[in-house]
Amino acid sequence: MPKTAQPAQPEILQGTLDVMILRTLERAETHGYGIARAIERSSGGVLAVEEGSLYPALYRMEKRGDLTHEWKTSELNRRAKFYRLTPSGRKRLVHEVEQWEKLSHAVGRVLAGSAREALA
Amino acid sequence: MPKTAQPAQPEILQGTLDVMILRTLERAETHGYGIARAIERSSGGVLAVEEGSLYPALYRMEKRGDLTHEWKTSELNRRAKFYRLTPSGRKRLVHEVEQWEKLSHAVGRVLAGSAREALA
DNA sequence: GTGATTACCTTGACAATCTAGGTATGTGCC
């Protein structure tokens, strides 16, 4: 399975997948496939969640202690792993949202070139 | 030089360094060290530009054709490489700023959980 | 001369992501 990687244009901002997963699961416990669809929908169709990014992310988040899963039957009668936030995951969600706000705002400032910065 | 990498908390959002460099150089031709200080300042002190990220970035952007450099003497009387945008770099700046706006806005929508998405 | 600052650079490791493959099962249609 050798192949060339890296997208023509990245579909998501690196580092934001985890926090989006956490946020999605805070709203409703669901399975991987459902998480992907939910993020795509709530982003207005702008973000595409690739399965090759999603499943490794879920695995590492669970390993980190932020998620747990339970095998259940999906709405469409298929076996699916339903993920849920742990208390630690909730804490991380809050922290990561804060980080996102802080950093994205900072990037915005750099790109904007407001009077604020011209005077600094 | 074996060492453990990955920061306790990332200082910049991955993928945003290039566009910030381009934006900084659009404002004024300057050298690497100056770019780093300018980004730190215009971000309100939130972003830290590590040299180990900066110089490779400048190198790859120049190789890509978005920058050129010229050795000059800095304001403080030291030899320094002054970077300047190429026309291609200007085009890329516009495009990357658009991308940033689009993607960061999308992440915002996912994290926000507005009524808009609840109704979708 | 000593130390701080300016200014450059490189190596090695690592984490996140994508591409591209794969498996399996249920549903609808013919």
Place this chain on the structure above:
DNA sequence: GGCACATACCTAGATTGTCAAGGTAATCAC
């Protein structure tokens, strides 16, 4: 029954961007 399609999972390999940690050299203030 057979087939396509959607749902739902998974992994390997490659690439990229970033960071940590080292280094060099010149200038300036003391």
